[in-house]
Amino acid sequence: MAGGFAAGETAFRNLHRARLQNRAENGDTRAESLLRLMAHPQRLLSTILVGKTLCRAAATVLGVSLAPQSWLQSTWGLVGLILLTTVTLFTVSEVLPRALAARATDTVALVLDRPLRLCMFILAPFVKLLSIVTGPFLRVLGADFGQIGTPYTEEEIRTMVDLGEESGVLDREETELVHSVLAFDETLVSAVLTPRVDMVCTPVEATLDDALRRMVAEGYSRLPVFQDGIDHIVGIITLKDMLLAKQAKPDGNAPVSFYMRPAYHVPETKRIDELLREMQLRRLQMVVVSDEYGGTAGLVTLEDLLEEIVGEIRDEHDYDEQPPLVAVDERTVLVDARLGVDEVNDALRVSLPNSQTVGGLVFNTLGRVPELGETVRINNVELRVEQLEGIRVQKVRVHKLRTGTVDLMLMDEDRAAAEGAP
Structure with a gap:
């Protein structure tokens, strides 16, 4: 039982509140139950602490009662009994349960939801007594049980922002701003x-x-x-x-x-x-x-x-400059070759391979200097070289294909040869 309390403590401390709230909003009653349990962190954690203490005390008494009398009458026997009891309790009631809860947080929390509620009811008198005794000390020390569950992760914030845009709470510009702020500390100068x-x-x-x-x-x-x-x-x-x-x-x-x-x-x-x-x-x-x-x-x-x-900041000297990304239609954009691939991915909701720039992606895919009008296809996206200056790609037309996925490069001459084959 002590292992169950330890697993419950680890699981509830590591639960992602945002994920549970999202599941609860989608009608998951088990997630709603966990959220209600997490709403009383002091009572829950006190129950877990009292439960672990009682279980370990009982295990110690049981270990002593089952030990051979010869161990209890010998100094080395007592030392061995203490070491054996300590190692066993530590392994069975701490290490293994916490490791399991850390790997399967949601599952462990769902399994222990009802047992912990029952323990909260049974141990309520002990928890109340503990609160009366320790309350003054906690107030003096300024300690607080606070909230159970981990803070929102960056991925959860991104998910909430995307959901906010889908529901109409946030507009596209606000969503892009939040995503830009979150990605700011991951971006390199290059x-x-x-x-x-x-x-x-x-x-x-x-x-x-x-x-x-x-x-x-x-x-x-x-x-x-x-x-x-x-x-x-x-x-x-x-x-x-x-x-x-x-x-x-x-x-x-x-x-x-x-x-x-x-x-x-x-x-x-x-x-x-x-x-x-x-x-x-x-x-x-x-x-x-x-x-x-x-x-x-x-x-x-x-x-x-x-x-x-x-986003792009334009001053009075930039009036004749074209924006780096121009929407041609809902599936096509004309971009500056220096534009980052991630911006194209966001604009067309595609998954082009990670590369610093669109021009660099075309170069790396072809493995040589591209020619004007040359086309490559990557992950169901077609990239066409629209403007060259010397050997530098200036403009690329990016089109999201409707069906099919082509992972390998397909050049125009290869396509013509394929169509002419019997």
Whole structure:
């Protein structure tokens, strides 16, 4: 019986309240019963503690009464009896029941629901006496039995949010916001950076006028400054600093190296939640991302990190930019090849393989540089290269097929050959 009490304690402490509530709402009466039992944590846990204590005391008395008299009359016999009783009680009434309850929490809780209710009724006088005796001490120590059951897990929160959207309590934007917040601490810098091929930089020997003209042409307020190549970023020049410098020296011939700020470098494997805290602490708006070889992988701005939570942020300079994902119809989207695969999965409710970008997924699937108009099929999804710039994929049309699943790559020429086969 002590093992049953121990298993019950572990099971009820590890129960997921959200999962039980969901089952209860769907008409599961057993889940409703467990929730009612969990509503009285102090009474339940006190019953379990009293029950375990009484059972162990009874087991000890039974062990002594059944022990040979020769053991009781010998010092070593008593030591052996104590060790045997302790090991047996610990194994049978603690280790094994708790291990079982940890592996099958819901099942154990459902099995022990009615027995524990019966024990709560039988042991009520003992529990009441225990509460009277220990109550003053608990109040002085500020102790509280609190709630039974584990806190909501991240997966349970996601499930509740999705259910809220399905029931109309939350709209799509609110759901995406919560999912973005939950995924924020799992995202690496490499997933949000602007790659080096898209970086707009200025050489260290450039003048203020050169850098200012480049800023105006590109629409940026900050530029990385490199020396001897883009893999050696030595600083960041800001529009504000340049305007102050121009006010002091109107000729604008001073090199940007006089006014640039030190560049802050981070590895591409850093989590973006850690990076956000660092940027807040150091008051940084832009950081340089370094790869494992010490070269420049790209850069990240504070706006990039905020967009991971709230979505695309557009300012007055972005009026001519196309959004990274455009819905063509309910089963098709046209996406920027730099868009993360997870965003396409969310938009079309599909399960494309984990990859940083849609363009990277096409490259990895083909194993070579794709051609314009080339198509691949993965997990019942068709990806078609819509725009190329050199060897870089710019736009990809993603279409969710209605029936069938093709796990292997299928190129257009292979399809034509298959159709022409007898």
